[in-house]
Amino acid sequence: MNNKERFIEVYKKYIHREGSDKLLEYLMSHSSDFFDAPASARYHGNYDGGLVEHSLNVYDCLKDYLERTRVKTTYGLNYNDESIAIVALLHDLCKINCYKKGTRNVKENGQWKQVPTFEYNDTLPYGHGEKSVYMISGYMRLTREEAFAIRYHMGFSGSEDARNVGAAFEMFPLAFALSTADMEATYFIEGKN
Template identity: 45%
Template sequence: MSYKEKFIEIYNAKIKRQGAKELLAWLEKTDFFTAPASTKYHGSIEEGLVMHSLNVYEMFHEEVLNRAKRYSGYEILDDTEEEKVAICALLHDLCKVNFYQKAYRNQKDNDGNWHKVAYYTIDNQFCYGHGEKSVWLIQRFMKLTTEESVIIRWHMGGFDDSVKGGSYDLSGAWIKYPLGMLLHTADLKATYLMD
């Protein structure tokens, strides 16, 4: 099964909210299923973004389920929790849709011969911030809860530009919505252990 097929299967099984079908139809018209996840770090390959989104989903689902077992004794998540996990994990990086462009440069191989090599550059058409942009793009089609919006908005944790600039809102967000910290943790695990 391809990354795209797996993404669509999970998306359709877990996300039933009004506007979900329209959002998925829009995603299929973008480069979401072929784009890299970054220019040179994790998932800097074709299909890297959808691969990363699936890895985050797997890690986030595990984090949320472990939390439910530890604090509530639940062995499974209800449909509302399953939908929340799928929305936040699968769609947290929508800000990267139509964000990367393929370019080429000359590079010498080990024998000293020059070859054209593909690489990715950034072409940010909508400079709105990382998490904020993902929330905005999702809500063009599907309404998010306040918790989901905050979780997605702060999924970068301490790497977020506003935190680097001195904002203390991250602490308040994670105190109020602890699943936000779990999404950030899942994102880090996916990035450094799986992608």
């Protein structure tokens, strides 16, 4: 099973909220490059299909994190399968239709050479996490905790005010869990190319 098929399978198995079928329809349409887009221009997942692969990696990391005994019993974090799938699979919708193929010059062995790259061009510069929340909300309602988790999934590595990040993590533990899963997927599973 390829990443697109697995994404669709997980999505359909766990996400049943009103409007979720229309969101999946959009993701699969010609208006969206979700299944073909990279996850970044030059770092993790900077290849065709990197975005869907990253989304699945975050899903797997989040599921694993939330299954830990300490997280469940000591911290009391307990979320349903739908919320887990929503925040993990959809946290980076903001990257849809933002990357275009291009080339850049690099010097190898004293010679300049053109190599393929992705150029970032966001035609809806609404921020990162908040743009994903905005896009999802056009199709289905999020719980407050889901919205905050997606909004603050970049954690302290984003450009947000650190006080807001800390407050969001304290008030909405799913935000911390998603941020942890996102970083684990980004830095340990996918790494920097």
